[in-house]
Amino acid sequence: MSLFRIALRSITQRPVASLLTMISMGLGVMLVVAVLSIHGVVEQSFANNASLGYNVAIGAKGGKEQLVLNTVYYLSQPVENIWYSYYCEFLPQAERDRLLKESFAYRSHEAAWQTAELAALAGDQGLAGAALSQSLAAVGLPLAPDARRQATDGPAVELGRHGKYGQLTEMAIPLCLGDYFGRFRVVGTTPKLFDDLVYDIENNRKFEFAQGRNFVHHSPEHGYFEAVVGAKVARELDVKLGDEISPRHGAPEGHTHERKFTVVGILKTSGTPNDRAVFVNMEGFYLMEDHAKPLDQQRPGDQPEEAAPQSDEEARKDLEARRKKELELLRAADPEPLPVEQREVTAILVNADPMIAPGLENAINEGRDAQLVLPIKVIYELFEFIVKPVQWTLLALTAMICVVSGISILVSIYNSMSERRHEIAVMRALGADRYTVGWIILLESTLLALGGGMLGWLAGHTLCLAASPIIEDQTGVTIGFWNWEPAISLGTLLGTSSGRLATLSLPLELLLVPALLVLAIVVGFWPAVSAYRTDVAKSLGK
Amino acid sequence: MLTLRNIKKSYREPDGTPLPILDIPQFTVADGEQVVLVGRSGCGKTTLLQTIAGITRADSGEIVIDGIDIATKTEGYVDRVRAAKIGYVFQTFNLLPGFSAFENVMLGMTFARGRKDHGRAIQLLDRVGLSHRLTHRPAALSVGEQQRVAVARALANKPSLLLADEPTANIDPRNQQKIVDLIRETCREEKVSLVMVTHSTEVSGQFDRVDRLEEINQVKFNDTTAGAAA
Numbered sequence: 001m002s003l004f005r006i007a008l009r010s011i012t013q014r015p016v017a018s019l020l021t022m023i024s025m026g027l028g029v030m031l032v033v034a035v036l037s038i039h040g041v042v043e044q045s046f047a048n049n050a051s052l053g054y055n056v057a058i059g060a061k062g063g064k065e066q067l068v069l070n071t072v073y074y075l076s077q078p079v080e081n082i083w084y085s086y087y088c089e090f091l092p093q094a095e096r097d098r099l100l101k102e103s104f105a106y107r108s109h110e111a112a113w114q115t116a117e118l119a120a121l122a123g124d125q126g127l128a129g130a131a132l133s134q135s136l137a138a139v140g141l142p143l144a145p146d147a148r149r150q151a152t153d154g155p156a157v158e159l160g161r162h163g164k165y166g167q168l169t170e171m172a173i174p175l176c177l178g179d180y181f182g183r184f185r186v187v188g189t190t191p192k193l194f195d196d197l198v199y200d201i202e203n204n205r206k207f208e209f210a211q212g213r214n215f216v217h218h219s220p221e222h223g224y225f226e227a228v229v230g231a232k233v234a235r236e237l238d239v240k241l242g243d244e245i246s247p248r249h250g251a252p253e254g255h256t257h258e259r260k261f262t263v264v265g266i267l268k269t270s271g272t273p274n275d276r277a278v279f280v281n282m283e284g285f286y287l288m289e290d291h292a293k294p295l296d297q298q299r300p301g302d303q304p305e306e307a308a309p310q311s312d313e314e315a316r317k318d319l320e321a322r323r324k325k326e327l328e329l330l331r332a333a334d335p336e337p338l339p340v341e342q343r344e345v346t347a348i349l350v351n352a353d354p355m356i357a358p359g360l361e362n363a364i365n366e367g368r369d370a371q372l373v374l375p376i377k378v379i380y381e382l383f384e385f386i387v388k389p390v391q392w393t394l395l396a397l398t399a400m401i402c403v404v405s406g407i408s409i410l411v412s413i414y415n416s417m418s419e420r421r422h423e424i425a426v427m428r429a430l431g432a433d434r435y436t437v438g439w440i441i442l443l444e445s446t447l448l449a450l451g452g453g454m455l456g457w458l459a460g461h462t463l464c465l466a467a468s469p470i471i472e473d474q475t476g477v478t479i480g481f482w483n484w485e486p487a488i489s490l491g492t493l494l495g496t497s498s499g500r501l502a503t504l505s506l507p508l509e510l511l512l513v514p515a516l517l518v519l520a521i522v523v524g525f526w527p528a529v530s531a532y533r534t535d536v537a538k539s540l541g542k
Numbered sequence: 543m544l545t546l547r548n549i550k551k552s553y554r555e556p557d558g559t560p561l562p563i564l565d566i567p568q569f570t571v572a573d574g575e576q577v578v579l580v581g582r583s584g585c586g587k588t589t590l591l592q593t594i595a596g597i598t599r600a601d602s603g604e605i606v607i608d609g610i611d612i613a614t615k616t617e618g619y620v621d622r623v624r625a626a627k628i629g630y631v632f633q634t635f636n637l638l639p640g641f642s643a644f645e646n647v648m649l650g651m652t653f654a655r656g657r658k659d660h661g662r663a664i665q666l667l668d669r670v671g672l673s674h675r676l677t678h679r680p681a682a683l684s685v686g687e688q689q690r691v692a693v694a695r696a697l698a699n700k701p702s703l704l705l706a707d708e709p710t711a712n713i714d715p716r717n718q719q720k721i722v723d724l725i726r727e728t729c730r731e732e733k734v735s736l737v738m739v740t741h742s743t744e745v746s747g748q749f750d751r752v753d754r755l756e757e758i759n760q761v762k763f764n765d766t767t768a769g770a771a772a
Binding site: 001002003005006009010012013422423426427428429430431432433434435436536537540 | 622626636641653
């Protein structure tokens with residue numbers, strides 16, 4: 001009969017105590033497995049989210065983490081905005097020209113130019129003044145004093161060139177944030193987010209639609225007011241195609257915008273933050289109340305202009321004209337898009353050549369208008385400095401639970417030693433040496449630890465399987481019973497970075513086996529020594 | 543087969559003073575010989591058997607078993623000698639309660655080097671009339687059956703010397719004779735030397751050689767010291 005069988009017999013001889021000991025160890029291991037699985041899910045989730053389809057995010061000066069949390073994860077408090085014209089600097093010539101022609105400045109200058117031509121033709125200043133007013137009215141611009149000032153004194157719009165960074169940029173997608181639908185962020189953007197962005201570069205995957213289609217720049221049915229909702233939003237808020245949704249301004253509890261967007265598409269679950277966001281056409285986003293930037297707002301860093309003296313009456317008229325204009329915009333079924341000067345963007349998602357990105361980073365960050373962040377770098381830093389320590393702390397706590405469970409094995413075996421001393425003495429009398437009886441005890445603690453570990457492993461994975469739908473719903477990460485994440489590189493374990501072994505990786509869970517063995521030996525050592533030191537003659541009695 | 547020379551063994555009193563138990567100038571058992579040791583309670587019979595088995599170390603003297611003086615050997619060596627050459631039958635059987643009759647017999651050869659012979663275990667249980675009780679645990683066996691399993695276990699490692707410490711003391715008179723016959727016959731068949739301790743004159747009367755411990759042991763006990771040597 002083998003020593004293994006003797007140890008097994010000792011365990012089965014005390015079934016209740018052994019089972020309770022194993023359950024205690026099993027609970028510890030179950031927690032470790034669960035924490036490791038969460039660890040894997042978080043890593044996978046981060047990896048999914050790190051596969052962005054763009055490598056640069058540009059936003060207002062401030063905290064880069066907050067910018068990334070806002071633009072990548074749609075989390076945290078909304079950040080400041082940057083000028084729309086800044087966004088245009090990331091576009092190629094044709095697109096930039098097209099957008100800037102929608103600017104107030106361009107249209108005003110066009111009007112002024114036509115007026116000047118008329119005046120030249122007529123040679124009459126009075127006629128020219130009247131023509132200017134008529135021209136401005138014709139382009140739909142308010143006749144407020146600041147507007148007049150911009151029309152006549154504002155900088156000319158420089159067309160016919162690429163954006164300053166346009167040639168360094170493969171793709172630039174603007175995002176406008178700040179509104180909410182339920183607890184979810186509303187993101188104003190362009191159709192390019194779903195038409196052009198390849199978010200899973202490895203598998204060349206774009207965002208797909210479970211139902212419906214992408215919103216378009218302008219549709220005959222809904223004008224600029226189309227929306228696409230993420231899978232989680234649709235599930236949680238029971239949003240269907242054709243539903244009309246009204247975002248809330250600034251916060252989930254902010255006032256509800258009057259404008260309604262028609263849902264034309266529902267995204268498939270992608271495991272990215274897009275699952276939990278609502279995407280609306282940026283043109284429509286600008287046309288909601290309180291979203292148009294006042295024309296007299298200065299660019300950051302600009303020298304304050306000397307405002308033309310304005311009487312109370314003029315100011316009142318100015319305000320009324322502005323409100324009237326806003327109301328017209330709001331009530332119009334299919335209003336004109338907002339001019340460029342009244343637009344802002346929260347962030348620009350840019351895909352730039354990785355070789356150029358650092359140079360671009362320097363160029364933009366040295367300027368005063370915006371900051372450039374490399375989201376992957378920030379995500380990695382967040383993960384390394386915040387998430388990982390939390391995960392390792394959790395893991396350490398659960399490992400402590402295992403140690404406590406191990407101590408329960410020690411207590412269980414040690415308590416049984418007084419009744420087993422007689423058995424040990426019999427075995428010694430039958431020829432077992434001190435080491436053999438010590439080994440039997442160590443084997444017993446090992447079997448208890450590994451048996452409990454196996455129970456815990458099964459329980460942990462069953463738990464993961466049971467929680468799988470919730471985890472998938474929350475993170476988009478699918479885990480099954482045989483979830484082996486996270487993995488650890490063999491090179492890390494062996495402390496080497498070269499050789500074939502270094503390229504292999506093992507499931508981190510496998511480390512439980514040696515860990516449990518060590519634990520079993522440590523906790524079994526004391527009872528084993530006690531067995532070793534058993535006084536045979538005294539314990540045999542008669 | 544077995545020779546003891548100048549064996550001395552003493553215990554320590556709680557106050558540290560030595561309490562002599564054994565002082566045996568000479569004790570010999572020939573190959574295949576069957577010896578019964580008698581003596582009053584507490585005169586050191588069990589201590590003598592445990593000293594011969596190496597369970598208790600003698601303070602001095604020689605214990606030669608099959609030509610090996612185990613008194614001069616390390617504890618591990620003595621354990622190996624015991625596992626290979628000595629069988630031990632206890633008064634209280636000392637079967638392990640969690641193990642079946644078969645497993646208890648197998649335990650007798652587990653600690654000796656060499657092949658663990660399942661066939662021999664079954665054969666021995668058959669020899670003691672328990673072939674139908676192989677899988678029964680001790681609790682499911684009668685007292686007589688338990689002692690028979692203990693005898694089979696003691697013989698499992700094919701010992702040269704069987705030490706039996708009052709093997710019939712806890713058995714009813716009807717079964718006593720069966721056990722004694724079983725031990726003696728099996729030892730005869732297996733050519734095993736036997737040293738049996740007993741209080742029973744009926745049992746001792748059946749042996750050709752009966753040694754009184756008080757005669758071979760030079761330590762003289764009075765009533766106050768006798769208990770210590772039990």
